Amino acid sequence: MVDKYGTDQDPDCYTGTNILINKLDIQDEQTLEDAERDITLLRAIEVEFQQPPYSFSHLSNIHKTLFGDLYPWAGCIRQLDISKGTTRFCSVNYIAPEIEKLFTHFTNASFFQGLDRTNLIAAVAEFYGDLNMIHPFREGNGRAQRLFFEHVIANAGCQIFWEPIEKDEWVDANIAAVTCDYSALEAIFERCIRDPLSDG
Numbered sequence: 001m002v003d004k005y006g007t008d009q010d011p012d013c014y015t016g017t018n019i020l021i022n023k024l025d026i027q028d029e030q031t032l033e034d035a036e037r038d039i040t041l042l043r044a045i046e047v048e049f050q051q052p053p054y055s056f057s058h059l060s061n062i063h064k065t066l067f068g069d070l071y072p073w074a075g076c077i078r079q080l081d082i083s084k085g086t087t088r089f090c091s092v093n094y095i096a097p098e099i100e101k102l103f104t105h106f107t108n109a110s111f112f113q114g115l116d117r118t119n120l121i122a123a124v125a126e127f128y129g130d131l132n133m134i135h136p137f138r139e140g141n142g143r144a145q146r147l148f149f150e151h152v153i154a155n156a157g158c159q160i161f162w163e164p165i166e167k168d169e170w171v172d173a174n175i176a177a178v179t180c181d182y183s184a185l186e187a188i189f190e191r192c193i194r195d196p197l198s199d200g
Contacts, residue, residue, distance in 0.1 A: 022071055128145065164188075
């Protein structure tokens, strides 16, 4: 069978299913989705704001905090090539060097500190799109990245509200970023990133 990431029988899943093997031994897809949602919402409260320097270790720690109750590989780089729909994410052989390159660029950009809002939006859109394409974790990349970027954006002097994003719009924007077209992500972040004293 083909799982939701197009990997045939996934060794991370229970045999004959696309349900990820988990510490709670939940073998019903909807029940696992509900558990993921509830547990990660609770664990997200434990993730404290961190100032720079920001590294992949910081992102990994966020992922481990969110998903450590469910998955033994939480916070670890995935070991399986995966795709979603027509989008094939970074090959496992290239994840580490691509992560290093991306975070080196981020560090050299002073973690986007000092950028005005317009340039911050452009920088965040590109960084988010490229990191999403690497898709370093087996599952839960989106939730971990959103928390990570909340820290980055807050440190840059702005705030972000994710509520205005429609699911299909978000998916399409990230797909466009695969070919380095970040305009749709920029349009989304234009709505979501606000100056600290803005209320709308």
